[in-house]
Amino acid sequence: AISLISSSARQTLKRVLLTSANSGEGRTCVALNLAAALARSRQRALVIDTDLRRPSIGRMLGLESEIGLAEAIALGLQPEEVIIRILPNDFHVMLTRGQVDNSAELLVSPNFKRLLSELDDYYDFILFDSGPMLKSADASLLGLLTSTTILVARPGATSTEQMRKSVSLLNEENFFGVVMNQVND
Numbered sequence: 001a002i003s004l005i006s007s008s009a010r011q012t013l014k015r016v017l018l019t020s021a022n023s024g025e026g027r028t029c030v031a032l033n034l035a036a037a038l039a040r041s042r043q044r045a046l047v048i049d050t051d052l053r054r055p056s057i058g059r060m061l062g063l064e065s066e067i068g069l070a071e072a073i074a075l076g077l078q079p080e081e082v083i084i085r086i087l088p089n090d091f092h093v094m095l096t097r098g099q100v101d102n103s104a105e106l107l108v109s110p111n112f113k114r115l116l117s118e119l120d121d122y123y124d125f126i127l128f129d130s131g132p133m134l135k136s137a138d139a140s141l142l143g144l145l146t147s148t149t150i151l152v153a154r155p156g157a158t159s160t161e162q163m164r165k166s167v168s169l170l171n172e173e174n175f176f177g178v179v180m181n182q183v184n185d
Contacts, residue, residue, distance in 0.1 A: 014120060015146040016176070019130045019139040021166040025154040026181035028056045031129040035091040043124040045091040046083065050142055051131040052103035055096035061086065068097035073111045079118050092123075107141040116145060133166040140169055148176040155180065 018031045031047050038045040048069060049057040058064060063084060067075075072082040072094075083092045100106055119126055128146060130139040143149055149170050153163060167175070 013148045013176070014124065015116070015126045015128065015148075017128045017130055017139065017142050017146040017149040018152055019142075019149060019166075020132050020152040020154075021134050021158045021162040022132050023054065023135065025132075025152050025157050027051070027132075027152045028060055028129050030150075030152045030179050030181055031127045032057070032060065035086075035093075035125075035127055036089040038125050039089050039091040044122065045125045045127065046094065046119060046123045047091065047127045047129055048094045049096040050107075050128045050138065052096055052100035052106065052138055053131050053136060055098065057093055057129060058095040058097070061093065063093070063095060065095045065097060068095045070096060070100045070106060073106055073109055073115060076111050076114075079115060079122065103136065103138050104141060107138060107145075113145070133169050134162060143171055143174065146174070148174050150176050151178045152181050153178055154182050 016034075018027050018034075020027050028051070035045040035047045047057060049055045050069070052070075055068075065082075065084065067077065067082050069082070071077070079094075082094050084095065085092055106112060116126070128142050130142050133139045151166060151170070158166075
């Protein structure tokens with residue numbers, strides 16, 4: 001978190017995409033832990049569940065919501081109508097309620113871009129917990145809307161070739177780095 005905050009002070013790294021090569025590498029855990037660390041550093045942080053095929057933030061935190069990201073975009077809702085505050089950590093989340101069939105359409109919609117620009121005013125960091133790079137184009141589309149990308153990898157879950165392919169899909173200029181998750185000492 002400290003590295004992200006200090007880099008953000010030098011350049012605008014408000015919107016952070018967290019992705020991985022495959023499912024099950026721990027993107028959601030890393031995103032939630034990063035949000036908690038940012039909040040402890042007095043940064044206003046929001047995590048948006050943009051894994052539109054297999055959303056997991058609600059399940060992981062034991063939360064349900066009547067309105068998720070897809071509904072907010074379709075209905076043109078205000079951010080405060082969709083955001084949930086997480087205590088005691090004091091960061092916010094925006095859930096996706098279930099699988100979204102038209103994910104690419106949603107991510108390029110004017111309502112999604114409007115929602116993001118409104119959120120920019122409220123938060124120091126917006127973390128996008130996206131789907132895996134090798135399963136859909138959603139992470140690549142989100143890469144166009146974010147300022148930096150963190151690739152989450154779990155040793156043994158991703159081959160060197162899959163990692164190489166994932167990195168090649170990212171914009172080098174916006175690539176922040178790799179977080180190794182569940183590493184045994």
